[in-house]
């Protein structure tokens with residue numbers, strides 16, 4: 001694993017630095033190490049996200065904190081957040097390997113949580129920290145309020161994908177098109193009503209929130225580059241309006257696809273539609289040169305996890321999704 005040029009762990013807690021005050025380049029060695037770890041752990045190209053972080057650092061607009069290295073010349077860790085419409089989101093937290101202790105990670109975590117709660121009108125915080133150490137066994141600050149949900153990062157090889165037989169031939173499956181966004185948002189809010197994932201991501205709870213979710217996955221690089229040719233919707237049949245299901249995909253690194261969204265309306269479940277939509281996405285990713293596809297699932301979502309396992313997905317990494325909602 002790559003390490004920064006300085007490799008002495010901090011002996012005692014050091015004061016954090018506000019990310020809005022750091023010089024451009026202060027995070028660069030750390031971001032380089034983080035990018036290497038994203039590739040090694042998840043086959044995920046972190047460079048586009050790192051580029052955004054660097055841009056905001058240069059503009060002195062990244063809200064969060066850095067843990068200085070022993071010399072103080074560069075960052076040994078950082079965490080940042082964004083806040084919008086009453087919700088705070090921890091966008092990233094990473095500590096360089098020689099400095100990676102639960103104490104250092106928790107110091108950063110506590111600093112961003114405290115900073116967010118100081119903001120006027122905040123009512124909820126969410127965080128999915130893919131590279132946090134020992135995600136499900138560790139202590140975190142404010143454990144009674146900042147609660148973890150176990151999630152898994154799964155992956156499947158695509159070499160044999162053509163051997164998966166088609167199912168549910170009667171329903172019309174169409175390519176994704178941007179004019180479907182409003183229908184897709186309505187489908188998400190219906191498909192996730194009362195679902196554990198709408199406790200983890202409150203954007204799933206309403207068509208308006210789901211539209212923002214879709215805007216993020218289609219237009220921004222956080223979940224990879226949206227890949228239209230492997231994204232499909234199933235049209236509601238029998239003269240019904242709207243969509244019965246969808247499977248959306250992105251490219252996260254050369255040759256690696258990612259399913260960013262898979263859902264089926266309750267009335268259409270259990271007929272093989274979820275399977276068929278995923279199969280179409282996977283076949284298309286393979287046809288466009290991907291050898292592997294990944295996705296994330298909440299561990300307690302057993303219906304979905306069973307379907308994924310049957311389609312060849314295996315666990316690669318566990319992580320936690322944290323939620324803190326003010327009562």
Ligand SMILES: CC(C)(COP(=O)(O)OP(=O)(O)OC[C@H]1O[C@@H](n2cnc3c(N)ncnc32)[C@H](O)[C@@H]1OP(=O)(O)O)[C@@H](O)C(=O)NCCC(=O)NCCS
Nearest residue numbers: 191262263264269270271272273274275296297303304307
């Ligand atoms: C997960 C989900 C996409 C699966 O879609 P689906 O169309 O029901 O899936 P399929 O029918 O292809 O496969 C589900 C399996 O469960 C069985 N099943 C039976 N009744 C079912 C029911 N009421 N609901 C779901 N599955 C049922 C199916 O028969 C099938 O098994 P089989 O292949 O052995 O026949 C869908 O349940 C859903 O949208 N859930 C809510 C959103 C969600 O969890 N998305 C995934 C997030 S990671």
